[in-house]
Amino acid sequence: MSGWVKIAGLGPGNEALVTPEVTAALAEATDVVGYIPYVARIAERPGLTLHASDNRVEIDRSQHALQMAAEGKRVVVVSSGDPGVFAMAAAVFEALENGPREWRDLPVEVLPGITAMLAASARAGAPLGHDFCTINLSDNLKPWPLIEKRLRLAAQADFAMAFYNPRSKSRPEGFVKTLEILREECEPERLILFARAVSRADEAIRISTLVEATPDMADMQTVVIVGSSLTRVIERAGDPIVYTPRFTPE
Ligand SMILES: C[S@@+](CC[C@H](N)C(=O)[O-])C[C@H]1O[C@@H](n2cnc3c(N)ncnc32)[C@H](O)[C@@H]1O
Numbered sequence: 001m002s003g004w005v006k007i008a009g010l011g012p013g014n015e016a017l018v019t020p021e022v023t024a025a026l027a028e029a030t031d032v033v034g035y036i037p038y039v040a041r042i043a044e045r046p047g048l049t050l051h052a053s054d055n056r057v058e059i060d061r062s063q064h065a066l067q068m069a070a071e072g073k074r075v076v077v078v079s080s081g082d083p084g085v086f087a088m089a090a091a092v093f094e095a096l097e098n099g100p101r102e103w104r105d106l107p108v109e110v111l112p113g114i115t116a117m118l119a120a121s122a123r124a125g126a127p128l129g130h131d132f133c134t135i136n137l138s139d140n141l142k143p144w145p146l147i148e149k150r151l152r153l154a155a156q157a158d159f160a161m162a163f164y165n166p167r168s169k170s171r172p173e174g175f176v177k178t179l180e181i182l183r184e185e186c187e188p189e190r191l192i193l194f195a196r197a198v199s200r201a202d203e204a205i206r207i208s209t210l211v212e213a214t215p216d217m218a219d220m221q222t223v224v225i226v227g228s229s230l231t232r233v234i235e236r237a238g239d240p241i242v243y244t245p246r247f248t249p250e
Helices: 020-028 058-070 088-098 101-105 116-124 144-156 173-185
Strands: 004-009 031-035 049-053 074-079 108-111 132-136 160-164 191-196 204-209 222-226 232-234 241-243
Touching: 004 020, 004 058, 004 088, 020 074, 020 108, 031 058, 049 058, 058 074, 058 088, 058 101, 074 088, 088 101, 088 108, 116 160, 116 191, 116 204, 116 222, 132 144, 144 160, 144 173
Parallel strands: 004 074, 004 108, 031 049, 031 074, 132 160
Antiparallel strands: 160 222, 191 204, 191 222, 232 241
């Protein structure tokens, strides 16, 4: 039996947002590998072995997946959202590049998922309707001065911005600094959206401005979207709509 690896995105949380392609891969899998809370989303069934591991062991997990595929298993590596966005796809390819030569000939496929910023954007309206960029605010895998440089330049270029991993308990000061930098670069009324647990039962969407925003509005289950200078709110009877117009005047 020939093995394979499929690196699949489970979307932001709601099962309705898992693609049929990912559901089909999971139905064919012999093994599922991933971070504990993501593997917990996979239904157990006869013939399927679940391998849940802790955070920060992405390369070990990737090597394990590739090794099992080399032994003939059909392995799905799961990530939340999209596997190519701050997630397992790059880790698997890093392991593949540095691993035994025979791993390169294994069938490996990336199955996209709905990433958190797009699920959040859809809930709020269309804040990412014009040019935008995405920054991971964690300094686990890159130095803080690089994050600061990217933040400043993105703000100066008037991108809308989506921030992943905004504020962990172990490094709460990063998001404090992020807000300070944004206040230096942008006007006080700039819109900032805190989208927590999007598509899950405890979802909370909060629209604020830079002058009103406080660091505790974000945690590791939040994706933060900062508007461009043109991003605006339509007030109405129901939830307000946040959007960035498609047209930028000269
Ligand atoms: C390691 S990154 C993984 C991102 C994931 N691969 C994706 O495409 O959404 C984890 C971060 O994604 C964001 N995130 C993931 N799911 C989310 C959700 N349902 N609601 C809000 N933010 C979410 C948070 O910023 C969290 O700290």
